[in-house]
Amino acid sequence: MSGFTPGRRWQPAYSPFRKETFGDRALQVLEYSVKGPLFGCRMCGNCLLQETAFICPMECPKGLRNGPCGGSTSEYCYVDKTRPCIWYKIYERSFQLGREELLLEVLPPLDWEKVGRDSWSDIFRNAGKIGIKKIASGLLSRSPQTRKQTWDDIFRPVRQPQWWQGDSTYHPPAYIEPASDLERRLVTGEFVLTCEVTPPLSSSTDKLIHNIETIKPYVAALNFTDNQSAIPRMSSWACSQVAMTHNAEPVLQMSARNRSRGTLQSEIIGATALGVRNVLCVTGDSAKLSPSPRDQMDINDLDAIQMLWILRRMRDEGRYLDGRQIKYPPQFFLGAAASPFSSNPKFQALREQKKVNAGAQFFQTNLIFDTDGMEIWLNELAKRNVLDKVYILAGVTPIKSLKMAQRLREVPGVTLPRNILQRLEAANTLGNAQEEGIQIALELIGRIKTYHTQGIHGIHLMPVGWDEIVPRIVVEAGLLSKDFLFDNTSQELNNAHRIEK
Secondary structure (H helix, E strand, C coil): CCCCCCCCCCCCCCCCCCCCCHHHHHHHHHHHHHHHHHHCCCCCCCCCCCCCCCCCHHHCCCCCCCCCCCCCCCCCCCCCCCCCCHHHHHHHHHHHHCCHHHHHCCCCCCCCCCCCCCCHHHHHHHHHHHCHHHHHHHHCCCCHHHHHHHHHHHHHHHHCCCCCCCCCCCCCCCCCCCCCHHHHHHHCCCCEEEEEECCCCCCCCHHHHHHHHHHHHHCCEEEECCCHHHCCCCCHHHHHHHHHHCCCCEEEEEECCCCCHHHHHHHHHHHHHCCCCEEEEECCCCHHHCCCCCCCCCCCCCCHHHHHHHHHHHHHCCECCCCCECCCCCCCEEEEEECCCCCCHHHHHHHHHHHHHHCCCEEEEEECCCHHHHHHHHHHHHHCCCCCCCEEEEEECCCCCHHHHHHHCCCCCCCCCHHHHHHHHHHHHHCCHHHHHHHHHHHHHHHHHCCCCCCCCEEEECCCCCHHHHHHHHHHCCCCCCCCCCCCCHHHHHHHHCCCC
């Protein structure tokens, strides 16, 4: 175990495949010999220890560089249960030391030209440009602000290269008119409903089209997951295109798990050219959840916050990550996932604030079964002045069976209270677990609707393959929009009322 980073083991360094001088190699060995035992350093070439309370974030099995994933807990990492969640430890120590505001700075992805090399040489070169005399006088100054600024002048150019320039401030969208119908509804104050549709496992679109046609009259937009649980399915992009051909507004989900910075930028250009106007950025489930043989699991090229930062700048500043100008920038409404129950609400609120600062305009939350816990999370967001900068859609699911409820208790980032499980256990004994699951969903929606003026702007319904129940839930929960057309819907409502035995 390393000295300052509470990881499980001292991991091997990233070894570069390049020709190096003896001096370069010697400095790398020296830095690794010092920082490895102390911090669990893996020689990423872009050291972030100043911002992460001197705990190396590269100890995270996903290699996340801007905070925890949606499965963060105080107990263990869900990818590797033999070690703690390293980002939970970073947040915990940062709050203890009063350094939590440093975590708001949007940190860059790895520069693979530097991976495996030392960071000290960059620090020494930067110090040389500033001048030893100026550094000494600055660090010895009686002014705390001068000392802080001097220290930042040394290290900031190292962790914030010219091609990135991340900061910790809020960046409102540069456009005025809503980019999508979903955004228009939210701007006008409507309590909106979106719904998740699981993409098919095959190339047949028959069931997908049926689900789209069934659900689209009742919702503002349809969200298509991006290989949920790291299991390959039809791409979210393809499903979004099918939705648009059937006059439904899609939310394109983009997962960082298997996406490089190059594919991210090219895909958003292509998707918006074809008409996609809502984009949801998520880090994605680890390949640990997928069947074997598994993908690479030790590092993501990007995390969700870096995706937001890149896409926002493409849209608002009209330039690619490498600085090239985009003649016709893409236009879209940018969203992210939020996790009210993943860890300490204070930690999650800071994480959500960082996403909003990076560019998130709306949140779709993880499943909510505890509105009191949701209120605590909302209060923490309010303390960080976030609620007036983002639209929040609360995640709700109808639980179809006792088995599903038992599985939900094991899902990272989801908290299913014991009293709900007991209700489903009793209902299962009587043979009506499905109906009980629907009633629980309706009760939750009813309570969540009371927060419409307190930070919640709608419901994100996740039927998890039970798409035919959506019309019934929408009608009985009183979520029908004002412009809903009742033509040709009676049969759908009748079908929705038939509960499987």
